[in-house]
Amino acid sequence: MKAGNRGRALELQRKLLALWNAITADNLxxxxxxAQMLQGLPKTSAADLAARADVQAAE
Structure with a gap:
């Protein structure tokens, strides 16, 4: 965190925390x-469809 950017740093931390909380260890x-597909990387397989709701809820 650069000096004077505390508010932005906290905002980013909250967003990242929501994402990490949505990514459960049993379905990591x-x-x-x-999450990679949401970033424009190759699409997920049919087996990954169950994880979509949790990840999207964290956005």
Whole structure:
């Protein structure tokens, strides 16, 4: 965090925390692949569809 950017740093931390809380350990690979798809990387497989709601809720 650069001096004077505390508010922005906290805003980013809250967004990241919501995402990390949505990515559960028992389904981490599927959540990770779906998050990558949201960034424009290759699409997820049918097995990853269950993770979409959790990741999208964290956005």
């Amino acid at each position: 690979p599927a959540c990770t692949r779906h």
